[in-house]
Amino acid sequence: MAQIIATSPLAQPMPELGSVRGVRLQAMAAGIRYKGRTDLVLAEFIPGTTVAGVFTQSKCPGAPVDWCRAILPGGQARALVVNAGNANVFTGRAGRETCESTARAAAELAGCTPEQVYLASTGVIGEILPAERITKALPELHEALSETGWADAARGIMTTDTFPKAAVRTAMLGGVEVVIQGMAKGSGMIAPDMATMLGFVATDAALPAPVLQALLSAGVKKTFNCITVDSDTSTSDMVLLFATGAAGNAPLPTTSPATSPENAIDSPELADFRAALNDVLHTLALMVIRDGEGATKLMTISVSGAVSDASAWRVGMAIGNSPLVKTAIAGEDANWGRIVMAVGKCGEPADRDTLSVSIGGVCIARNGTVTDGYDETPVVAHMKGQEIDIAVDLGLGNGSARVWSCDLTHGYIDINGSYRS
Amino acid sequence: MAQIIATSPLAQPMPELGSVRGVRLQAMAAGIRYKGRTDLVLAEFIPGTTVAGVFTQSKCPGAPVDWCRAILPGGQARALVVNAGNANVFTGRAGRETCESTARAAAELAGCTPEQVYLASTGVIGEILPAERITKALPELHEALSETGWADAARGIMTTDTFPKAAVRTAMLGGVEVVIQGMAKGSGMIAPDMATMLGFVATDAALPAPVLQALLSAGVKKTFNCITVDSDTSTSDMVLLFATGAAGNAPLPTTSPATSPENAIDSPELADFRAALNDVLHTLALMVIRDGEGATKLMTISVSGAVSDASAWRVGMAIGNSPLVKTAIAGEDANWGRIVMAVGKCGEPADRDTLSVSIGGVCIARNGTVTDGYDETPVVAHMKGQEIDIAVDLGLGNGSARVWSCDLTHGYIDINGSYRS
Structure with missing residues (x-):
């Protein structure tokens, strides 16, 4: 970016972020495109973490979107790697290979399979993303992982964003208090029909992946899918929701039809969690609009x-x-x-x-x-x-x-x- | 308009316009909204003139669009009244009454029925268009009608346009040379899905209204319906095509299926006329884009x-x-x-x-x-x-x-x- 963009007049201050038990993360400057700012984020989740995701409906999706969509049925996540400045879109075989080698490198550090590593990229379309800039940086990033890395991570995924976007809520679930904390990036190319720009939300709740998916899909429909900056749906949109289970809430009664994925959006056991999740999604989505390119209203x-x-x-x-x-x-x-x-x-x-x-x-x-x-x-x-x-x-x-x-x-x-x- | 807009860098000079036998027209300053410029145009056609039209697909069309759509099945036109500065859109009963009294006043001057008077308005949406500003001006305008009023008329229908738009072609039809001459206006709110901004084309050819309609619909589809300035389809779009018959070309063999409306777009008898008409429509449509609000390319x-x-x-x-x-x-x-x-x-x-x-x-x-x-x-x-x-x-x-x-x-x-x- 040649020019300095002033902070949006609609910007909101970063909320006080805590940690989400079971999640450690960190950002660093890997020199992928930007100079003198962080542009690579790694998050690691404890074993047993479930995951849900929604993705761009673009017919020209980025390689990381293809990657995540392919591994999502597994329902388990151990790591997330996000880079800013290069979207790894329309990069053919080279793009796919970058995804594979990034996932392999992160899997080795996290002690999991590559199919448990989620990937997201945002930035310019059509330029080859050099895998080695990421894979070389990952060990140092892994060393530095911290439960308190959220604010730095929210900054590390920005592109034309003028302020970092994060939100946190708590909810009662299965007798215990759980945390839902998330971040998002996005400012232009925003018209997330069925998906969004990048959004990452984590909770320490224990919830099966299909239930998580039902809640995320319903929540995104009324939040991220209801915002637009310029009608231009991105090739790289995704929202991922991770549930580590570290809060130790009682498992949902799996025999109850009320907590089946089909009924997750109505079940009373999930009402408080659902409301808090939707509030996080709503807050993040509106922050994207508040940072809409050039927005003043x-x-x-x-x-x-x-x-x-x-x-x-x-x-x-x-x-x-x-x-x-x-x-x-x-x-x-x-x-x-x-x-x-x-x-x-x-x-x-x-x-x-x-x-x-x-x-x-x-x-x-x-x-x-x-x-x-x-x-x-x-x-x-x-x-x-x-x-x-x-x-x-x-x-x-x-x-x-x-x-x-x-x-x-x-x-x-x-x-x-x-x-x- | 508060500000002075510079002429588009893509502007083209007005072509040398001639007359179309059977058409007389004139523009004048009626003070409808603008000061110190023409904003009202009257055209009169000889008896027997046929007409074709295409209109905006907007669900909130202006009153003049409703008016023209209702009278089009009659297929006969004797007059056209166009005002700039007020679109007479979303004006309820008052808008309908303005159309009725304008058509009655023009019909009296032209010696025809109100259902042979076509109306178009362009400008601001939602303000009442005072009929008397138009009806008071019409007699003077009628007095001044001239076969050479085309260039003035092209200027009189402008709103945010920075240059007047007109085109002329000739074609051989039924053994004689006929003229096709037209004008258009439009600069913003341009995304004419199935219709267009205002465009008026006249020919001295003799062609039945259904054939004229088939040719116009097919031509508009590849010209006006293929341009966009800002994706915002207007409430007032229309293109009208008038055929006076004054050229005295041999009537089309009505028994031939080749010249039925269904086959008009393929018939060899109409090939030269069709090509010239499409060229006029194409030229006018591209002039609208060349005058797209703020356009430099x-x-x-x-x-x-x-x-x-x-x-x-x-x-x-x-x-x-x-x-x-x-x-x-x-x-x-x-x-x-x-x-x-x-x-x-x-x-x-x-x-x-x-x-x-x-x-x-x-x-x-x-x-x-x-x-x-x-x-x-x-x-x-x-x-x-x-x-x-x-x-x-x-x-x-x-x-x-x-x-x-x-x-x-x-x-x-x-x-x-x-x-x-």
Whole structure:
């Protein structure tokens, strides 16, 4: 990166991070692409750690995405290696070989099989990632592993991010308190349909991999899959959730249908854990939007009255991805006509004459025309804030969704007109 | 508009326009929104003029779109009224009444029924369009109608356009030379899926409305429907094609199946006319991209090897709409990894390992990795030009498409962060 990017005005301070029993991690500067900053992260998990993951739906996924997807059915994780600056995408056989040798090297250090080593890469697409820069650095990194390495690790996975992203919650599970702590990176190329940018969450809870997967998939659907910076879904998106079991919670009653994977998202035994996990995922996802390239405002878009939740989600994303809506927000212009345009264009069932639009809680337009005696003053005041609320009711059914986006500013053009060079 | 926008660096000079026998038109300043410039255009067609049209697929169309769609089955046109500055969209009953009174006023002047008067509006969404500003101005405008009013009319329909857009061709039809002349406007909110921004084309050929419609629909599909500035499909898009019949060409053999509407796009009798019409549509569509808000470069994206033409079109549009591709082009960065990303994200069948990407005629990546010995030098030189050629072969089938887009620059942010205010 040639230029220095200022910290996002929407940045949030790093929360006080603790440790997650059973997880040790560390970051270091391996010189993969960046100079003078950390760019390689290793995490090690105790034996018995289960894992769940969701991945980009891109038809051109990176080699590490292929690798993780292939080993995920094993359900066991002992190590995670993440590098920033080179995404190892569209790198053919060389990319696959880099994954294999990285996993072998980490497996040797952790005392496990390569199929228990998860890999993630983020950065430029199409450049060969030299495996030896990683494999040479791993022994030193392994020596330095620490239960308190979380904050450094959150910094070590950043690319165009302007602040590190982490979140921590606790929950009661099987009679004991468990910790859920995670980190994420992402700023541009953010439109994680069915997956996300990189997100790594660990818990000391003991949960079988299929249950973990059910909880993660459901949580991601309402959090990471509901954010967009620029509509450009990455080739490298993934969220991994590791459960070490070190908290010693009572195992779930496996005979109970309530805790089968199919029912995990509803079971009362998991309610507290589920809420805390979803809160971690939600917090991390919103941090990605708060660090959206060039962002100065956070948009929350609530869609109701759609024919289905899926339809509401697509309407919300059409609004959140519209360059004209996003530039209007940047310009603090309550240009609700562009919201109408975005609803109209997205191909979902909509009827101009039952549509209503609110900004900042003020209903501006209803039933196909502007509200009688509409006074723009409070809306103009709302537009000057950092958090913009848009609500659209389609008046057709009970489908609803909430999505988050950011404005489109000169900062985005600055960052992306010169990122690679 | 608060600010003065400089003329696009991609602007083209107005061609030498002639007249189209059977068409008289004029523009005037009616003070609808702009001050000190023309913003109202009236055209009158001789009795017997046939008409074809295509309209936005938006679920929130403007009142004039509803009006035109309703009267199109009549197939006859005697007048066209276009205003700039107010789109008459999301204006409810008031919007419908403005259409009705405008059509009645124009019909009285032209001596026809209101159902033979076509209406188009472009500009801000959601503000009431005062009918009397138009109806009061129409008599003076009607007095001033002229066969040579084309250039003034092309200027009178502009909004954020930085140059007027017109094209003219001739063709042989039924033994005589006929003229096809048209104008268009559009600069932002351009992603005309199945329709376009405003485009008006007239010919002195005699052609039945159903044949005209078949030719227009087929032509628009490969021209206006293959351009995008910002992925934001307008609520007001339309292209109308009027045929006055004043050229006196021999009527088509109506008994011949070759000239039925179903076969119009293949019939040899129409080949020359069809080619000229498509050329007019293509020229106008590319002028819209050349005037894309903030554009400094014209991108031509050729997609081949897709499973179908429709799939190739969607891949091309995903590339042409990607903010990351568009900012890379603006930054003159041959960042082909972002093209791979756009192909991967768009949901169309694609296989990373059969995909190839070329820029400026240089094959950069093939079969899932960068080309052996790839030398970026000629590609870097190509990126500095004003016309950027991107070619993608998916390696799956015979589907192909060509689409056009422009780069995303600070100019777009400038224009759209303050357009309405």
